Amino acid sequence: MNWLRKARPVLIITGLALVIGSLVGARELTHGASTDAPAKGDAPRAAGGTIVLATVDTDPGPVSYGLPPVLPSGTVIKVFVKDREEVKADQPLYAFDATLPQATVESAKAAVALAETKVAEAKEGKKRHAKSIEVMKKGVEALDDRARDVLGYRNLIKKNLEDSYKRNGFPAEEWEVKLSIDPTYADAQIKYRGAYNELEVEKAKLGALEAVNAQLPIDQAEAAVKQAEAEKAKAQVAVDMCVVKAKTAGTVEQVSISQGTTLGISTRAPALWLIPAGPRVVRAEVEAEFAHRIGNDRIGKQVTISDHSDSKLTYTGTVRGIGSTFLPKRSTAENLLGSDTRVIEAVIDVTDPAPAGKPPLLIGQRVRVNFGQ
Structure with missing residues (x-):
């Protein structure tokens, strides 16, 4: 045990030396200077400079496909593509059973009808309403004519009686009393009041009928049609989305579904990946301690891209843009130094992702980028 106590300081110092050496080596691997001479046919590399980890990507990036947002779950009835198949935009990829969504469409169609x-009923009602007003107006005109005739008849009887009273020498102040008890005049007065009252009742009915807005039921019915058509369109979208189509041209990868596969909102694995057909880029991860070395003056400058596992495999690229915000890394790979995982992203256009005599750069491949001095 004595020898163990004596050797403990030596073991601790040795362990610390190994840890420090590992960290320094990792730092040099990730961000250190590169002094390897370029092999024949390789792209030129800077004899030193800031080196950062990066990932090969597409622009736009790969897209995962799964369950359409209009379906809570679905069963695949057909898969139209296979791994590594090139597709065009709007080309069908796979289809879900659309029985239930189609039933909703049929129900919506019936609601529209x-x-x-x-x-149609409201429009016909408006026509009937207009016809009723026309008929009632003629009836009011007839009643008005009748009331005028009755009034004229009453006035004639009154005049004849008053002339008789005058010839017989009755004082004028007695005429009203005599008229009130004369049966002929009383009958004419009753007929006039009856005709006048009937006219006023019909006028009131006509006014009430004219006050009715016969267009309102049409507007309400047409609004109901628009709502029903919107529901039908919504239901049709659900049917259409049961056939999942490519949003852009590209290459299909990792098809994980087949006929009969059921997907739900809790399904995490994508049905497939679509790698867009477009330029290849490299997304470099510039950590905080090196951000001051990679400024906007680098935009448009050439950089050297090397394979992460074989630094002799090099490619060239041009810096397209450099971010201005520290954000989480796109990749899930851990930083070798275990420091801050937030980085500034620099996007680099790859000059030639598949040069002659070299393996092509693959999407998702980890590489290193040398920005030079």
Whole structure:
């Protein structure tokens, strides 16, 4: 045990030396200067400079496909593509069973037809309303003529009686009393009041009928048609989205579904990946301690891209843009130094992702970028 106590300081110092050496080596691997001479046919590399980890990507990036947002779950009835198949934009990729969404469409169609029937009924009601007003106006005119005739008849009887009273020498102040008890005049007065009252009642009915807005039921019915059509369109979208189509041209990768596969909202694995057909880029991860070395003056400058596992495999690229915000890394790979995982992203256009005599750069491949001095 004595020898163990004596050797403990030596072991601790040795362990610390190994840890420090590992960290320094990792730092040099990730960000250190590169002094390897370029092999024949390789792209030129800077004899030193800031080196950062990066990932090969597409622009735009790969897209995962799964369950359409309009479906809570679905069963795949057909897969139209296979791994590594090139597809065009809007080309069908796979389809879900659309029985239930199609039933909703049929129900929505019936609702539209019913709403359109209500519009036709409302329009016919407006015609009937206008006809009723026309008929009632003629009736009011007839009653008005009748009331005028009855009034004229009453006035004639009154005049004849007053002339008689005058010839017989009755004082004028007695005429009203005599008229009130004369049966002929009383009958004419009753007929006039009856005709006048009937006229006023019909006028009131006509006014009430004219006050009715016969267009309102049409507007309401047409609004119901629009709502029903919107529901039908929404239901049709669900049917259409049961056939999942490519949003852009590209290459299909990792098809994980087949006929009969059921996907739900809790399904995490994508049905497939679509790698867009477009330029290849490298997204470099510039950590905080090196951000001051990679400024906007680098934009448009050439950089050297090397394979992460074989630094002799090099490619060239041009800096397209440099971010101005520290954000989480796109990749899930851990930083070798275990420091801050937030980085500034620099996007680099790859000059030639598949040069002659070299393996092509693959999407998702980890590389290193040498920005030079």
